[in-house]
Amino acid sequence: xxxxxxxxxxxxxxxxxxxxxxxxxxxGVSVVLVAAATAAIYxxxxxxxxxxxxxxxxxxxxxxxxYWGLPLGLATSLLSAxxxxxxxxxxxxxxxxxxxxxxxxxxxxxxxxxxVSTVAELARSRALxxxxxxxxxxxxxxxARDLLGGSETESALAAAAQRVAEALGIGPVSIELGAVEGDxxxxxxxxxxxDGGQVGTLLVPRxxxxxxxxxxxxxxVPALGALVAIALRRDALQAEAVETAALRRSDDxxxxxxxxxxxxxxxxxxxxxxxxxxxxxxxxxxxxRAELSTAVVEEGEQLAALVDxxxxxxxxxxxxxxxxxxxxxxxxxxxxxxxxxxxPGGDIRLTIEPDVPPxxxxxxxxxxxxxxxxxxxxxxxxxxxxxxQVRRSGPRVVARVVDQGPxxxxxxxxxxxxxxYRGPATGREAGTGSGLGLxxxxxxxxxxxxxxxxxxxxxxxxSFVVSLPIQQPGQPQPEPEPEPALPT
Ligand code: ADP
Numbered sequence: 344x345x346x347x348x349x350x351x352x353x354x355x356x357x358x359x360x361x362x363x364x365x366x367x368x369x370x371g372v373s374v375v376l377v378a379a380a381t382a383a384i385y386x387x388x389x390x391x392x393x394x395x396x397x398x399x400x401x402x403x404x405x406x407x408x409x410y411w412g413l414p415l416g417l418a419t420s421l422l423s424a425x426x427x428x429x430x431x432x433x434x435x436x437x438x439x440x441x442x443x444x445x446x447x448x449x450x451x452x453x454x455x456x457x458x459v460s461t462v463a464e465l466a467r468s469r470a471l472x473x474x475x476x477x478x479x480x481x482x483x484x485x486x487a488r489d490l491l492g493g494s495e496t497e498s499a500l501a502a503a504a505q506r507v508a509e510a511l512g513i514g515p516v517s518i519e520l521g522a523v524e525g526d527x528x529x530x531x532x533x534x535x536x537x538d539g540g541q542v543g544t545l546l547v548p549r550x551x552x553x554x555x556x557x558x559x560x561x562x563x564v565p566a567l568g569a570l571v572a573i574a575l576r577r578d579a580l581q582a583e584a585v586e587t588a589a590l591r592r593s594d595d596x597x598x599x600x601x602x603x604x605x606x607x608x609x610x611x612x613x614x615x616x617x618x619x620x621x622x623x624x625x626x627x628x629x630x631x632r633a634e635l636s637t638a639v640v641e642e643g644e645q646l647a648a649l650v651d652x653x654x655x656x657x658x659x660x661x662x663x664x665x666x667x668x669x670x671x672x673x674x675x676x677x678x679x680x681x682x683x684x685x686x687p688g689g690d691i692r693l694t695i696e697p698d699v700p701p702x703x704x705x706x707x708x709x710x711x712x713x714x715x716x717x718x719x720x721x722x723x724x725x726x727x728x729x730x731x732q733v734r735r736s737g738p739r740v741v742a743r744v745v746d747q748g749p750x751x752x753x754x755x756x757x758x759x760x761x762x763x764y765r766g767p768a769t770g771r772e773a774g775t776g777s778g779l780g781l782x783x784x785x786x787x788x789x790x791x792x793x794x795x796x797x798x799x800x801x802x803x804x805x806s807f808v809v810s811l812p813i814q815q816p817g818q819p820q821p822e823p824e825p826e827p828a829l830p831t
Pocket of ligand 1: 715719720723746748749750751759764765766767776777778779780781782805
C-alpha cells in the first residue's frame with residue numbers, strides 16, 4: 344500500500360516536494376501505470392485508429408517524470424513504447440523495430456519526459472531553496488530571541504549554538520566571543536559585525552554534509568555575526584546605563600555633601616575671621632580680648648574636628664581605612680574616647696563586666712567610633728547621665744551606649760547612619776552636628792568586623808549597640824595578661 348507523504352501545514356495534496364519520493368515506489372508506479380494504459384487501449388481500439396492511441400501512455404510518462412525525475416521518466420517512456428509496440432502495433436505479440444510509428448511514439452514520450460522532468464526539477468529546486476530560506480529565517484528569528492531576549496549575551500550563546508546545530512542537522516556547534524582558533528575536529532568561522540570587526544567565532548565540525556558549509560558561510564554566519572554584534576552592543580549600552588545612573592547618584596550625593604560641608608566649614612571660619620579682626624582693635628578691654636581669643640580657639644577646634652571627620656569619612660569611603668589590628672581592651676578605648684570629648688562635662692558612666700576579653704581590632708578606629716557615639720549621647724541627653732555597658736556575648740563583645748535623650752523615630756532610624764544626614768533639630772542640640780558622626784562610627788566598626796545598630800523609642804532615649812568579634816578569623820589567641828607586680 345502506498346501511504347500519502349506527510350504534508351507540511353498549508354501544503355496542498357499533489358504539490359511538488361523539495362525531495363523526490365522513494366525510487367522503488369517510482370518503479371512500481373511506472374509499471375502499474377504502463378500496464379493500466381496498455382490494458383485501457385484494448386477497448387479504445389474500436390473507437391479510434393490504434394496509432395493515435397499511443398497518447399494513452401502520456402499520463403504515465405508525465406506523472407513519473409514529474410515526481411521521480413528524468414531517469415525514471417525516460418525508463419517509463421521506453422517501457423510505454425515497448426508495450427505499445429508489443430501489444431498494440433500490428434503485428435502484435437512481437438517487437439517491430441522497423442516500424443516508424445513506434446519511433447514516433449517513443450520520440451513523443453521522450454520529449455514529454457525531458458520537458459516535464461526539467462520543469463519539475465526546477466520547481467523542486469525552487470521548493471528546496473524556499474525550504475532552506477524558511478529554515479534560515481526561522482533560525483535567525485530564534486537566535487535573535489535567544490541573544491536579545493535574555494539579559495546577557497554570553498549566557499545565551501549555548502542555546503543559540505544548539506539551534507544552529509539542530510537547524511542544519513550537524514554535530515556539536517559552539518559560539519565563542521572574540522577570535523578563537525579551530526582544532527583537529529572543529530573549524531572556526533569568524534562572526535563579523537556590521538563594522539567589519541570580529542565579534543565572535545562559530546565552531547563547527549570539520550566535516551560537514553553536502554552543501555552545508557556553503558549555506559553556513561553564505562547565510563548563517565553573516566546573520567549570526569550581525570546578531571552577536573547587536574547583542575554585545577546591547578550589553579555595553581546596558582552596562583553604560585547602569586554606570587551612568589550610579590555616577591549620577593554619586594554626583595548628586597557629592598553635590599549635597601559639598602553644599603553641607605561648605606556651610607559647616609564657613610560658619611567657624613567666619614567666626615574666627617570676625618574675632619581676628621576684632622582682636623586687632625585697640626579699644627578692647629582685657630576681658631573682651633580674652634573672650635574673643637576663647638572664641639577663636641573654640642571655633643578653631645570645631646573646625647579641626649570637622650576636618651578630622653571629613654578626612655575619616657573620605658578614608659573610609661575610599662576603602663583606605665585598613666585596620667591595624669592588635670589586642671585591644673575596650674575599657675581603655677572607652678576611657679580614651681571619653682577623655683577626648685570636646686565637651687568633657689558630660690556624665691558618662693562605664694560598666695564593664697569582669698569577663699570581657701580584649702578584642703582583635705584597631706584601637707584608634709574604635710576610639711573614634713565610640714567618641715562619636717558618646718559625643719551624640721551627651722549632646723542629645725540634655726545633661727542626664729549617659730551609661731555605657733560592656734559585656735561578653737559568646738564569641739563577641741557587645742557595648743551599649745545608652746542615653747536618656749529624645750529618642751529616634753523609626754523613619755529617622757533608617758537614615759541616621761547615612762553621611763551628612765541630620766535629624767530634625769530640636770532644643771539645645773539644634774544645628775550643632777555635622778551629620779558625619781554615625782556614618783564614621785559605622786564605617787570604623789564595620790572595618791573591624793563589627794556591627795552597629797540603634798534601638799530607640801521616641802521620648803525614651805536611645806541605645807547604640809556595637810558588637811565586635813573577639814577574634815578575627817585565622818588570628819592567634821591573645822597572650823595572657825601579665826600578673827600585676829606586687830608593690831614593694
Ligand atoms: P550629628 O553630628 O548631626 O549628630 P550624626 O551622624 O552623629 O550627626 O547623627 C545623625 C543624626 O542622628 C543626628 O542629626 C540626630 O538626629 C540623630 N542622632 C544621633 N545620635 C542620637 C542620639 N543619641 N539621640 C537622638 N538622636 C540622635
